[in-house]
Amino acid sequence: MAFSGAGPKGQERRSDHRVQLQNPNLAKMKEDILYHLDLSTSTHDLPAMFGDVKFVCVGGSPSRMKAFILYVASELGLDHPGKEYPNICSGTDRYVMYKAGPVLSVSHGMGIPSTAILLHELLKLLHHARCSGVTVIRIGTSGGIGLEPGSVVITQQAVDACFKPEFEQIVLGKRVVRKPDLDAKLVQELVQCSADLNEFPTVVGNTMCTLDFYEGQGRLDGALCYYTEQEKKEYLQAAHAAGVRNIEMESTVLAAMCNACSVPVAVVCVTLLDRLQGDQISSSHEVLEEYQQRPQKLVSHFIKKRLAAA
Amino acid sequence: MAFSGAGPKGQERRSDHRVQLQNPNLAKMKEDILYHLDLSTSTHDLPAMFGDVKFVCVGGSPSRMKAFILYVASELGLDHPGKEYPNICSGTDRYVMYKAGPVLSVSHGMGIPSTAILLHELLKLLHHARCSGVTVIRIGTSGGIGLEPGSVVITQQAVDACFKPEFEQIVLGKRVVRKPDLDAKLVQELVQCSADLNEFPTVVGNTMCTLDFYEGQGRLDGALCYYTEQEKKEYLQAAHAAGVRNIEMESTVLAAMCNACSVPVAVVCVTLLDRLQGDQISSSHEVLEEYQQRPQKLVSHFIKKRLAAA
Numbered sequence: 214m215a216f217s218g219a220g221p222k223g224q225e226r227r228s229d230h231r232v233q234l235q236n237p238n239l240a241k242m243k244e245d246i247l248y249h250l251d252l253s254t255s256t257h258d259l260p261a262m263f264g265d266v267k268f269v270c271v272g273g274s275p276s277r278m279k280a281f282i283l284y285v286a287s288e289l290g291l292d293h294p295g296k297e298y299p300n301i302c303s304g305t306d307r308y309v310m311y312k313a314g315p316v317l318s319v320s321h322g323m324g325i326p327s328t329a330i331l332l333h334e335l336l337k338l339l340h341h342a343r344c345s346g347v348t349v350i351r352i353g354t355s356g357g358i359g360l361e362p363g364s365v366v367i368t369q370q371a372v373d374a375c376f377k378p379e380f381e382q383i384v385l386g387k388r389v390v391r392k393p394d395l396d397a398k399l400v401q402e403l404v405q406c407s408a409d410l411n412e413f414p415t416v417v418g419n420t421m422c423t424l425d426f427y428e429g430q431g432r433l434d435g436a437l438c439y440y441t442e443q444e445k446k447e448y449l450q451a452a453h454a455a456g457v458r459n460i461e462m463e464s465t466v467l468a469a470m471c472n473a474c475s476v477p478v479a480v481v482c483v484t485l486l487d488r489l490q491g492d493q494i495s496s497s498h499e500v501l502e503e504y505q506q507r508p509q510k511l512v513s514h515f516i517k518k519r520l521a522a523a
Numbered sequence: 524m525a526f527s528g529a530g531p532k533g534q535e536r537r538s539d540h541r542v543q544l545q546n547p548n549l550a551k552m553k554e555d556i557l558y559h560l561d562l563s564t565s566t567h568d569l570p571a572m573f574g575d576v577k578f579v580c581v582g583g584s585p586s587r588m589k590a591f592i593l594y595v596a597s598e599l600g601l602d603h604p605g606k607e608y609p610n611i612c613s614g615t616d617r618y619v620m621y622k623a624g625p626v627l628s629v630s631h632g633m634g635i636p637s638t639a640i641l642l643h644e645l646l647k648l649l650h651h652a653r654c655s656g657v658t659v660i661r662i663g664t665s666g667g668i669g670l671e672p673g674s675v676v677i678t679q680q681a682v683d684a685c686f687k688p689e690f691e692q693i694v695l696g697k698r699v700v701r702k703p704d705l706d707a708k709l710v711q712e713l714v715q716c717s718a719d720l721n722e723f724p725t726v727v728g729n730t731m732c733t734l735d736f737y738e739g740q741g742r743l744d745g746a747l748c749y750y751t752e753q754e755k756k757e758y759l760q761a762a763h764a765a766g767v768r769n770i771e772m773e774s775t776v777l778a779a780m781c782n783a784c785s786v787p788v789a790v791v792c793v794t795l796l797d798r799l800q801g802d803q804i805s806s807s808h809e810v811l812e813e814y815q816q817r818p819q820k821l822v823s824h825f826i827k828k829r830l831a832a833a
Binding site: 234235236237238239242244245246248249273274275276306307322323324325326327329330332333334336337340373374375376382383384385386389423424425426427428429431433434435436437438439440442444445448451462470473474493494495 | 548549552555556586617634635646650683686696736737738741743744747748754761772780803805
């Protein structure tokens with residue numbers, strides 16, 4: 214089995230909304246082992262397993278992505294007593310993956326590198342499975358800036374730790390910069406979905422993506438901290454002035470890689486605390502659980518609405 | 524309960540080999556919530572739980588770190604029928620943590636950011652528990668350069684994707700560079716342990732730490748690839764010429780953070796393939812399993828020898 218990557222057919226493909234991989238080498242490969250998913254084109258019938266996928270929801274926590282598939286299956290009326298959702302990637306402990314009808318729910322771990330590995334293999338999976346019209350949405354957690362905890366932020370623009378709309382990588386020892394843009398139409402649809410629900414505060418804003426949770430986000434409570442509280446405050450206020458409303462660790466790579474493959478992508482994160490008020494996440498387990506259901510509710514409503522309109 | 528961080532007593536402490544946190548703010552905190560470990564100074568008696576820890580072994584995969592605690596407990600004669608090793612961090616799905624006598628085995632997920640979060644909270648845990656004389660060792664997997672698959676690499680120097688002995692971070696929007704040095708004495712002890720065992724090839728070399736597994740390591744089989752096979756070869760050959768013998772995604776942050784807190788640290792990774800021969804990890808599950816046991820055997824032998832000499 215051989216695969217066609219990007220090539221002369223790229224333009225035709227774009228019109229049917231296929232995943233546009235940017236790698237001509239894949240067409241020459243007899244087999245593609247998706248190592249961190251424990252799936253392969255020679256051992257799995259990927260079109261049969263995944264060909265009907267239209268919505269790929271990703272998030273850091275394996276248990277949250279399991280909870281999401283149960284929730285969305287119930288909301289879409291796909292659930293019935295005794296129905297089970299086995300982990301499709303049970304042969305590995307790197308990621309988990311669940312499927313219910315047209316929805317795939319996948320964990321990406323914490324941080325850009327873990328998310329990049331998942332995206333390389335997930336985008337190849339969607340391509341090998343000949344999926345079309347796929348939308349990718351991250352449902353995550355984040356720290357807010359100047360927002361009531363529990364607020365949901367729909368990302369307008371992902372930015373780096375210097376507030377620039379850039380995703381920087383080192384490729385073959387050289388600096389490469391890509392645009393971490395989100396899909397503007399998706400943002401508007403998601404805003405409307407939140408208005409439909411009217412259950413929790415939702416804002417549209419920039420999302421800052423960092424490589425660390427402590428020093429990288431100006432926290433005062435890490436093992437290392439060489440700056441003052443005043444310097445931290447100035448940094449977070451500068452972020453706010455640049456339109457940043459929340460901070461997390463995956464949005465830039467997700468946006469840049471989905472963009473490169475012509476897949477519309479959105480980021481919907483709940484804020485667990487207001488970083489202008491503190492650094493530690495000290496709300497009760499129950500409160501944090503309820504907060505984490507908010508992006509799930511919003512995205513589940515979006516999927517229902519899209520399917521009803523199809 | 525309040526904690527003393529780095530401060531006037533720093534010099535005294537260094538002599539008894541305590542973990543030297545670099546954050547004066549911690550001394551002012553009434554409680555420290557280690558959020559991603561689901562542990563806290565107010566809900567857990569950390570000195571009672573962890574005060575006797577001398578060896579902290581970390582690795583990416585949760586199941587490998589579980590396998591390691593079972594293996595090391597058996598090797599140290601700590602095991603007995605019916606003995607169980609519960610996951611100390613069972614309240615979260617971000618990391619797993621197991622303990623057997625003086626050995627702690629903890630997963631860090633994949634990549635620098637995930638490992639940084641773990642290290643901030645783990646180093647604080649060791650400090651709050653008043654541990655002394657702790658050694659940290661990563662037992663991981665990697666891609667080799669010019670080595671027979673299954674070879675074990677003990678890291679002499681961790682380097683970045685440009686082969687520089689640097690760990691770069693963005694802190695408050697500014698570039699900060701730290702030295703990712705490993706403990707030279709530990710390297711020699713580990714080399715001797717491998718000679719004692721004489722079971723698998725072991726080399727000492729530089730380890731390149733990247734932010735991505737595909738483009739970031741010059742692979743030709745990712746979802747994105749904009750370079751040629753020839754350019755890839757030249758990059759890997761340049762890495763080899765710079766002393767790089769394997770590539771992974773965590774060594775620089777591990778070295779830099781442990782150094783900052785005066786904790787001796789080593790990195791011992793097995794190579795799953797030779798990157799000069801290919802990109803896909805295509806060995807059988809059984810072969811890969813056996814490879815992954817090699818760093819565990821080596822480090823377990825090291826721990827036994829250290830304890831026997833104490």
